[in-house]
Amino acid sequence: MATGTLPSRSQVEEIVRQVVTARLAGTHSGPPRLEVHASARHMHVSRQDLDKLFGPGYELTVDRPLPQPGNFAAKETVTLVGPRRRLISNLRILGPLRSRSQIELAFTDAVSLGYDDLPIRLSGNLDGTPGALVMGPHGVVELPNGLIRAAMHVHMNPQEAAHYGVKQGDLMKLRVAGDAAVTFERVHVRVDPSSRLGVHMDTDEANACGLSRAREIVLFK
Amino acid sequence: MATGTLPSRSQVEEIVRQVVTARLAGTHSGPPRLEVHASARHMHVSRQDLDKLFGPGYELTVDRPLPQPGNFAAKETVTLVGPRRRLISNLRILGPLRSRSQIELAFTDAVSLGYDDLPIRLSGNLDGTPGALVMGPHGVVELPNGLIRAAMHVHMNPQEAAHYGVKQGDLMKLRVAGDAAVTFERVHVRVDPSSRLGVHMDTDEANACGLSRAREIVLFK
Numbered sequence: 126m127a128t129g130t131l132p133s134r135s136q137v138e139e140i141v142r143q144v145v146t147a148r149l150a151g152t153h154s155g156p157p158r159l160e161v162h163a164s165a166r167h168m169h170v171s172r173q174d175l176d177k178l179f180g181p182g183y184e185l186t187v188d189r190p191l192p193q194p195g196n197f198a199a200k201e202t203v204t205l206v207g208p209r210r211r212l213i214s215n216l217r218i219l220g221p222l223r224s225r226s227q228i229e230l231a232f233t234d235a236v237s238l239g240y241d242d243l244p245i246r247l248s249g250n251l252d253g254t255p256g257a258l259v260m261g262p263h264g265v266v267e268l269p270n271g272l273i274r275a276a277m278h279v280h281m282n283p284q285e286a287a288h289y290g291v292k293q294g295d296l297m298k299l300r301v302a303g304d305a306a307v308t309f310e311r312v313h314v315r316v317d318p319s320s321r322l323g324v325h326m327d328t329d330e331a332n333a334c335g336l337s338r339a340r341e342i343v344l345f346k
Numbered sequence: 347m348a349t350g351t352l353p354s355r356s357q358v359e360e361i362v363r364q365v366v367t368a369r370l371a372g373t374h375s376g377p378p379r380l381e382v383h384a385s386a387r388h389m390h391v392s393r394q395d396l397d398k399l400f401g402p403g404y405e406l407t408v409d410r411p412l413p414q415p416g417n418f419a420a421k422e423t424v425t426l427v428g429p430r431r432r433l434i435s436n437l438r439i440l441g442p443l444r445s446r447s448q449i450e451l452a453f454t455d456a457v458s459l460g461y462d463d464l465p466i467r468l469s470g471n472l473d474g475t476p477g478a479l480v481m482g483p484h485g486v487v488e489l490p491n492g493l494i495r496a497a498m499h500v501h502m503n504p505q506e507a508a509h510y511g512v513k514q515g516d517l518m519k520l521r522v523a524g525d526a527a528v529t530f531e532r533v534h535v536r537v538d539p540s541s542r543l544g545v546h547m548d549t550d551e552a553n554a555c556g557l558s559r560a561r562e563i564v565l566f567k
Binding site: 241277304307308309330333 | 452453454457463466495497498523525526527528529530531532549550551553554555556558559
């Protein structure tokens with residue numbers, strides 16, 4: 126740490142690993158290599174809702190692959206209508222399909238739409254979250270819930286979890302050093318054999334810490 | 347952000363509300379009482395530029411006072427034109443007048459306008475910053491520079507500085523605890539006898555840390 130100590134520093138084991146974004150590759154010593162991705166607002170859609178929005182049996186078109194294996198940004202977008210009839214148009218759908226539709230917004234998006242208290246949730250944990258009207262080219266879906274701000278999280282496989290000494294559900298910290306150095310203290314660990322090591326944050330978080338020009342990024346317990 | 351009900355949604359943004367968390371006062375041990383304010387994007391204007399934008403000799407109208415003594419949000423707004431001819435309309439002017447015009451944006455604002463690398467600066471430190479076209483009801487000003495993301499800072503008087511054991515120009519840290527606990531590590535100390543203790547952050551930072559529903563806020567060295 127460049128300046129001073131956190132109050133909780135004494136509680137933190139010194140297993141800090143030097144890790145980097147893709148831009149900073151080559152400056153770190155040893156694996157695993159960490160990437161940090163900023164996710165813009167998007168929608169995950171269920172089969173049932175895709176049928177309503179784009180027509181029965183519609184299939185998503187891959188626009189570009191995303192870092193987690195099998196995930197992709199689709200060419201398809203929808204329009205989200207908030208509680209004050211404000212809109213977000215061109216809300217990108219991410220594939221593949223999920224069992225339940227879910228929309229992830231940054232707080233900035235939520236406030237502009239009229240949601241004053243969007244809950245911070247892990248993906249899939251949607252009970253009690255607000256709903257919205259979603260418009261597609263074929264039809265409209267009234268989601269009873271599913272709007273969240275995604276809690277910051279890190280995907281990793283079991284070997285990477287062992288490297289960091291963490292397990293599924295643990296919290297880690299992410300320090301992004303630069304002109305606006307920030308430590309995010311609640312990075313949820315998600316372990317899956319098919320995962321590729323990567324932290325996901327939203328656009329507010331990326332903008333707050335100046336992610337695109339960070340000088341150093343460290344993930345630690 | 348790029349949202350809204352107008353067809354030109356990408357060109358028009360609303361003013362993001364200012365969040366004041368006075369309710370969290372008293373979370374540190376003993377006085378002084380800390381307040382944290384989120385500043386939405388705004389403009390500080392010089393006498394010369396106000397004359398051009400609103401007419402010779404024009405005086406700003408107070409809409410509401412701001413926490414720092416003598417400062418206020420004016421009723422007057424301008425339209426900011428970015429490098430890709432994207433707009434931010436209703437950009438609020440803050441008073442009183444300054445020797446040099448300055449526009450403070452969050453990164454989210456800057457990206458939506460087309461500025462990909464807005465420098466993080468302390469107020470008034472404008473050399474080498476980008477410029478913009480500003481439109482008022484009377485005329486237009488071409489700012490050669492003056493666009494910044496304001497570095498996070500804390501205003502305090504000398505007694506408060508003594509309490510914290512800091513001086514003008516020091517860096518402090520601000521921990522905002524909640525569902526998205528974040529520690530901001532570069533809070534610039536600004537000491538002035540007329541100041542009232544208060545941290546200023548921008549809307550990205552406030553949204554990233556969930557300022558409006560933080561459970562505890564601690565300012566420390």
